[in-house]
Amino acid sequence: MASAAERRELLRAVYHEARGCVACKLHETRTNVVFGAGNADAELMFVGEAPGANEDLQGLPFVGQAGRLLAQLLEEIGMVRDDVFIANTLKCRPPGNRDPYPHELDACRHFLDRQLELIEPTMVCTLGNFATKLLRGEPTGISRIHGQAEVRAIGPRTVRLYPLYHPAAALYTPSTLAMLREDFHRIPEILALGPPAPAVEPAPPVPPPTLAAEQDQLGLF
Ligand code: URA
Numbered sequence: 001m002a003s004a005a006e007r008r009e010l011l012r013a014v015y016h017e018a019r020g021c022v023a024c025k026l027h028e029t030r031t032n033v034v035f036g037a038g039n040a041d042a043e044l045m046f047v048g049e050a051p052g053a054n055e056d057l058q059g060l061p062f063v064g065q066a067g068r069l070l071a072q073l074l075e076e077i078g079m080v081r082d083d084v085f086i087a088n089t090l091k092c093r094p095p096g097n098r099d100p101y102p103h104e105l106d107a108c109r110h111f112l113d114r115q116l117e118l119i120e121p122t123m124v125c126t127l128g129n130f131a132t133k134l135l136r137g138e139p140t141g142i143s144r145i146h147g148q149a150e151v152r153a154i155g156p157r158t159v160r161l162y163p164l165y166h167p168a169a170a171l172y173t174p175s176t177l178a179m180l181r182e183d184f185h186r187i188p189e190i191l192a193l194g195p196p197a198p199a200v201e202p203a204p205p206v207p208p209p210t211l212a213a214e215q216d217q218l219g220l221f
Helices: 004-019 053-058 065-076 102-119 128-136 175-183 187-191 211-217
Strands: 043-048 083-087 123-127 150-154 157-166
Touching: 004 102, 004 175, 043 102, 043 128, 065 175, 083 102, 083 187, 102 128, 102 157, 123 128, 128 157, 157 175, 157 187
Parallel strands: 043 083, 043 123, 123 157
Antiparallel strands: 150 157
16 A cells, blocks of 8 residues: 555656646646645545636636635635645636536546545545536436535545535525535534445345255255
């Protein structure tokens, strides 16, 4: 098993790989790759959608208005940005802040999986529909499952997955902000549960006994 220092070094290597990534067309319009930032040993990781204009310019996630709300909510639960790791489904900004395309999410996914593998969070909060659908691998929308923690295998890790509304969606809609805040305030109690047991593969179905085996059990042979 890799030590914390080794994992940090490997994460740095993934960051350098991402900085040179040309796997999709977003590399043509980006100013900076926004790899993610925070504590490389964090228990708690946030996954947003994609960098916006401010993030693209600074190379850091959630540094605009939505980021300020995220920082405020963290403060309300006694945490700061440096306690957690913040990443996105896409590491480059889609022009004009359009939605990510499926082929872009596919091309970028391996970076997120490597981040999860190396940071080893026990809890992952998905922010908004894109991250939630991507990491759950299901189309269920955020309005149906926000605030419902579940144990999920995500790529290489089993984590407590906790879908939340995206802070940007809460900026101008007080009812969404109220739901986001209520869900957010439950993070400490879910974190306190500690690492989940690895998801158990369902046992393969037991084949029906063959006639010979049945006869065996009956002692006929
Ligand atoms: N919105 C996101 O989803 N990610 C960011 O980094 C900033 C805004």
